[in-house]
Amino acid sequence: MNKLYLSKTKYCRAIQCPKMLWMDNFKPEEAEQTTPDEIFETGTKVGELAKRIFGKYTDIEYNNDKKQMIIQTEEALKNKPNIITEASFSYNHNFCSVDILKNDEEGVEIYEVKSSNHLKNIYIEDASYQYYVLTNLGFNVKKVCIVHLNGEYVRNGELELDKLFVIEDITDTASNKYEEIEKNIKDINTYMNKNNSNKEPDDKIGMQCFKPYVCQYWSHCTKHLPEKNIFKVKGLSKKKKLEFYNQGKYSFEDIQNEKINPKYKEQIDFEINNLKDKIEVEKIREYMNTLSIPIYFLDFETIKQAIPEYDGIYPYMQTPFQFSLHYIEDEKGEVKHKEYLAEPGVDSRRQIAERLVQDIPMNVCVVAYNMGFEKRVLRELAEQFPDLREHLLNIRDNMKDLMKPFMQRLYYTKAMEGFYTIKYVLPALFPDNPELDYHNLEDVHNGGEAPEIFLSLPSKSKEEQEKLKNALLEYCKLDTYGLVKIWEKLREIIGGQ
Ligand code: SF4
Numbered sequence: 425m426n427k428l429y430l431s432k433t434k435y436c437r438a439i440q441c442p443k444m445l446w447m448d449n450f451k452p453e454e455a456e457q458t459t460p461d462e463i464f465e466t467g468t469k470v471g472e473l474a475k476r477i478f479g480k481y482t483d484i485e486y487n488n489d490k491k492q493m494i495i496q497t498e499e500a501l502k503n504k505p506n507i508i509t510e511a512s513f514s515y516n517h518n519f520c521s522v523d524i525l526k527n528d529e530e531g532v533e534i535y536e537v538k539s540s541n542h543l544k545n546i547y548i549e550d551a552s553y554q555y556y557v558l559t560n561l562g563f564n565v566k567k568v569c570i571v572h573l574n575g576e577y578v579r580n581g582e583l584e585l586d587k588l589f590v591i592e593d594i595t596d597t598a599s600n601k602y603e604e605i606e607k608n609i610k611d612i613n614t615y616m617n618k619n620n621s622n623k624e625p626d627d628k629i630g631m632q633c634f635k636p637y638v639c640q641y642w643s644h645c646t647k648h649l650p651e652k653n654i655f656k657v658k659g660l661s662k663k664k665k666l667e668f669y670n671q672g673k674y675s676f677e678d679i680q681n682e683k684i685n686p687k688y689k690e691q692i693d694f695e696i697n698n699l700k701d702k703i704e705v706e707k708i709r710e711y712m713n714t715l716s717i718p719i720y721f722l723d724f725e726t727i728k729q730a731i732p733e734y735d736g737i738y739p740y741m742q743t744p745f746q747f748s749l750h751y752i753e754d755e756k757g758e759v760k761h762k763e764y765l766a767e768p769g770v771d772s773r774r775q776i777a778e779r780l781v782q783d784i785p786m787n788v789c790v791v792a793y794n795m796g797f798e799k800r801v802l803r804e805l806a807e808q809f810p811d812l813r814e815h816l817l818n819i820r821d822n823m824k825d826l827m828k829p830f831m832q833r834l835y836y837t838k839a840m841e842g843f844y845t846i847k848y849v850l851p852a853l854f855p856d857n858p859e860l861d862y863h864n865l866e867d868v869h870n871g872g873e874a875p876e877i878f879l880s881l882p883s884k885s886k887e888e889q890e891k892l893k894n895a896l897l898e899y900c901k902l903d904t905y906g907l908v909k910i911w912e913k914l915r916e917i918i919g920g921q
Contacts, residue, residue, distance in 0.1 A: 428536045428613050433517070436546055436552045440636065443627040447641045450621045453460045455640035469875060470539035473731060474571050475524060477535075477585050479620040481507040488718050490519055493911050503775050511812070518609060522554055524571070531564030535591070539730050541575035541739050554599040556605040568598040573739040579732040585593040588731070592595055629669065634662055635687075650675045652695055652799025657852040659688045690833065691842035704834040709918040711829050718788045721907040722823075724801050725900055727875040732816045733746040734771040742800040744801050745878055748900035749783055761909055763897055768881040777805045782816040793846045793907055820893040826907055829914065848908045852911055860906055867895035874899060 430438070438445040447454060475481055482500045487493050500508045505528035512521045524535035536551040538544075549568045555568050556834045573589045619625040627644060639754035646655065653675060654660070654668050664684070673679050676692045693699060726742040737743060745766040752759055764773030764779045780802075784790060792798040799820050806816040829835050830844035839852035847862065847870065854860045862869050868877055872897060881889050 428616050429614065430609065432520050432550050432553055435609070435612070436550050438612045438615075439549060441627065441632040441639065442612055443625045443645075444639055444641065445612065446616065446619055446625055449616075449645070451624070451641075451644070454644040456643055457638075457640055463707065467539045470573065471523060471537050471728050473583075473585065474535075474537040474589060477508045477589060477591075478524065478526065478573065481509050481524070484510040484512055484521070486507060486510065490514065491863050493790075499525055505775070513561055515556050515557045518553070518557050520554045520557045522558075526887040528566075531566045532558065533567035533569070534558065534565060534567050535571050538570060538572045541573040541701070543570055543572060544636060546596055548594055549570070551594060552598040552601040553605055556602055556609075557737045559602065565599075566595075567593060569593050573730060575739055577732075577733050578738045581735065582733070586899065597859075608629070610774055613716045624884045630666060642812050651876075654679055656841070657684075657688055658691055660684060664885065670676040676751065687833065688842070690836065694836070694838040695841075699838065701831065701837045702835070703917060705917060706870050707832075707834045708829055708914055711724070711834065712914055712918055713826055715733045715791065715911070716754060716789045718785070719782050720749060720790045720821075721826075721904040721911070722792050722798060723748050723900055723907070724791055724798055725871070725878070725896070726801060726875045727879060729775065734773075736773075742797070742801060744805075745772060746896060747776065747780070748897075748904040750901075751784075752908075761901065761904075763888065763901060765893060765897055765900075768878060773805060773808060777809050777816060780805070780819065781812050784817055786818045786820050790819050790823045791826050791907055792823055792827070792902075794827045795823050799823055826910055835914075837918075846903065846906055846910075849910065853910060855920060857909075860909060862899075862902065865899055865902065867892055868899035 434445055434448070446457050459621050460897075463628065463844065475483070476894070482503070484493050490512060493510070494514055497508065497511045497513065500506065505526075508525045508527060509523065510521045511525040512519070512525075514520075522538040525537070526533035528751050531745075532859075533552050534551060535552065538547050540547075549562050549766065551568050551570055555565050558565050563777050566791045570592045571589050571735075572592070574588060577584075578586045606728075615625070629642075633642055633645070646653070649655070654665050654673065657665065657676070666676075668679055668682070673682075679694055680692055694702075723851060724744045725746040726744045728742055729737060730739055731879060732741070745768075747764050749762045750759055751762070761784045764776060768773065802816050802820040804821075805821070807811040810815070827846075828843060830849050833844075837852045839855065840848050843849075850860055850862075875893050877896060881892060884892060
């Protein structure tokens with residue numbers, strides 16, 4: 425049997441699904457949704473910072489030739505007691521680099537660094553694999569720990585590494601997993617030997633396609649399914665969908681007579697029977713009566729910093745860098761617009777908070793889409809700036825959610841495909857309106873691209889920066905302009921306009 429070269433990543437991918445490793449090796453071009461650079465950078469930044477937790481360290485530089493890393497590690501290990509980062513080892517073709525290794529006369533301690541703010545099972549698998557490799561090489565592994573960010577740490581002054589990171593001791597679990605890991609490695613090798621490059625394995629899709637990570641080969645492994653398939657039924661649990669799948673029921677038609685929540689069934693009925701739009705006028709009227717003029721339509725764009733750059737920020741807190749505001753002050757109905765975009769690389773929270781209280785009067789109706797997000801941003805700004813607190817909380821407390829009628833399916837069309845997010849609702853209500861089509865925007869088309877582009881600004885030329893800033897403004901503006909149009913449409917339906 426040919427021995428497979430495994431690494432921490434390969435091992436973890438293979439235990440999620442061995443076919444994933446096969447695809448990585450022989451059909452990587454079929455992978456979708458690669459990790460955005462921003463997320464990769466986050467991991468790198470957190471890793472670099474964590475290396476300083478125990479003070480001075482010797483870093484083993486990355487080298488494509490892993491043997492060089494192992495040789496350097498052997499040298500570094502002689503200078504005990506010391507801390508080595510990226511210490512690299514290989515046992516029986518199983519390679520690993522330990523993020524942080526504490527090394528002394530009695531043995532070693534393994535510290536695996538993760539940029540998340542909580543412990544996940546897959547991290548334990550990762551660290552246990554390292555325990556397996558080092559133990560087999562004859563090291564006395566005294567401790568195995570996961571180092572991750574502390575979601576409760578709020579920066580106040582200089583970064584305090586001992587508070588920013590949490591160290592969780594998983595030594596007992598890692599050592600108890602020794603035999604399981606040995607078996608897993610054997611099984612992975614058998615699987616890869618059985619399925620050579622010419623023979624794609626026919627593993628069935630299952631829960632492993634979603635946990636712990638959504639697999640990038642999903643489209644490839646489900647290409648036998650019809651376009652409108654059970655996995656596109658919004659709201660239905662993965663477990664239920666897989667149950668149908670395993671019974672050979674793939675299409676909407678296959679499950680139209682099954683017992684499922686009527687709310688999810690609606691999407692299927694609309695699709696199969698090409699039903700006309702559902703509009704519950706009286707209930708929409710009730711909802712619209714909760715809104716009033718003057719009315720302000722608000723939308724934020726935010727970034728999440730894994731490592732808090734400024735005071736008052738905790739890891740992964742959503743901090744705003746932009747807002748768009750459309751508003752109508754009186755019954756004449758003139759729609760006006762204001763907006764704000766921060767300069768990149770500065771703490772703009774104070775400026776945003778000041779602009780919000782300047783641009784939105786107290787006690788007016790404020791509308792957002794999926795308002796929980798906007799409310800949280802306002803609350804956190806209010807906590808940060810006590811002098812603006814009353815006004816910011818007033819804006820928050822007067823907020824209404826324009827998503828509600830769509831979430832409650834008071835208005836539903838086939839084109840919404842079971843969704844109620846604005847990116848589905850807007851084109852469903854205005855199918856032929858190019859000014860409301862996010863596809864017609866330049867550079868920024870969705871909420872995921874906005875922070876990515878904002879964070880990339882400092883690395884761009886002046887000219888490019890201007891172009892991208894403009895794209896950010898246009899994107900956010902469309903979000904609130906879309907709200908105005910939806911509101912107008914609902915008014916029209918209840919005969920208010
Ligand atoms: S989609 Fe599912 S079956 Fe296919 S490789 Fe990924 S996890 Fe495995």
